[in-house]
Amino acid sequence: MVGMKKWDTFSIVNYVFLTLFCLLTLYPIIYVIAGSFNEGNDYMRGGVYFFPRVFSLASYEIVFNDDRLYTGFFISISRTVIGTVTSVLFTAMVAYAMSRKTLMGRNAYYWLNLMTLFFSGGLIPYFLVLKNLHLLDSFLVYIIPTLFSVFNMIIFQGFFREIPEELHESATVDGAGDFRIFLQLFIPLSMPVLATVGMWNAVWHWNSFFDAMLFTNSEKLMPLQLYLMKLIKEADVLTATSKYVPPQAMKNFSVQTVRMAAIVVSTVPILCIYPFMQRYFVTGIMVGSLKG
Structure with a gap:
């Protein structure tokens, strides 16, 4: 019983630690995604941490244009x-x-x-x-x-x-x-x-x-x-990208939101491919360790 109790305690601590570590790893991604979908002027007020407060696709329009x-x-x-x-x-x-x-x-x-x-x-x-x-x-x-x-x-x-x-x-x-x-x-x-x-x-x-x-x-x-x-x-992303949008739409994005949108766009392909390649990676490491 004593051994079983120690094992249960270890399992609880282990799962709590791994859950916290997973959240710490995922939060920067969530923060960048939330900021990229937020309106630029509203994002500059701060307070956007998990979800976009004022939803906008203007930053992605800048990037894709x-x-x-x-x-x-x-x-x-x-x-x-x-x-x-x-x-x-x-x-x-x-x-x-x-x-x-x-x-x-x-x-x-x-x-x-x-x-x-x-x-x-x-x-x-x-x-x-x-x-x-x-x-x-x-x-x-x-x-x-x-x-x-x-x-x-x-x-x-x-x-x-x-x-x-x-x-x-x-x-x-x-x-x-x-x-x-x-x-x-x-x-x-x-x-x-x-x-x-x-x-x-x-x-x-x-x-x-x-x-x-x-x-x-x-x-x-x-x-x-x-x-x-x-x-x-770039010192002024808006100057470099303002030619792609009309002046009245400039308020919908900011330097930070455009940068975040670019990060999301460039990261998505490797995030989609990596899970399918992960099993080959694990197999290769296991084979190498067994043959070593």
């Missing part, structure tokens, strides 16, 4: 899809080669790759390399530099090593080459880790803005997060 939003969506979606697929396949291919004991110079390649995790040439040499490769102010600057990740390669390599060698030998006896073995044998068997690393890459590409800020100048290459950052940091 801004052409930079659609350009940012297109660039972000394009770099997320293309960058994720190419990075996962290229990194997995390198990891497959590194997992083969017959690869000549495998240890040297491994330590050279591992050294790049601890030492870097710095931002200026990196910029000069991209400049000499003619990648500046180009969409490829989002794709080519991210094709290979040493960290992800190590994860793939550890997973590939756990695949029974007998499967590889059997495929080799049947006349399959390395490319065919990689594509038709290793890739199907590695879907959990592929989905996990793919989700990491997709979230990174979707949230990335620093590379666009440094290596591109054209607004046609501006991803959604860079557009959002500029909108949040």
Whole structure:
């Protein structure tokens, strides 16, 4: 009975703590959503915490009438899809080669790759390399530099090593080459880790803005997060967006409500996709822990 009472007390405390933690996590989202749907002048009075006091869609009209939003969506979606697929396949291919004991110079390649995790040439040499490769102010600057990740390669390599060698030998006896073995044998068997690393890459590409800020100048290459950052940091959002609405409608929104509307619009896509990818993430982590 004593043990049962302690367990009940622990359960109650645990559930209370998790509930409070969940509310603390959700409240900033609720606060931003409520502010984005509130009328601008009324929001400036304060006191809008959970629900909009005076409902208005004016801030969303401003955001959706801004052409930079659609350009940012297109660039972000394009770099997320293309960058994720190419990075996962290229990194997995390198990891497959590194997992083969017959690869000549495998240890040297491994330590050279591992050294790049601890030492870097710095931002200026990196910029000069991209400049000499003619990648500046180009969409490829989002794709080519991210094709290979040493960290992800190590994860793939550890997973590939756990695949029974007998499967590889059997495929080799049947006349399959390395490319065919990689594509038709290793890739199907590695879907959990592929989905996990793919989700990491997709979230990174979707949230990335620093590379666009440094290596591109054209607004046609501006991803959604860079557009959002500029909108949040603009000294006078109303000046930048007033051309999209008539003067009589200016009172329906404010700098803060427009910023909140932009945050909501940019966050909704990843919030919709993440729950469907979460199960792959959990599966990949569980498989990795079991195989470790």
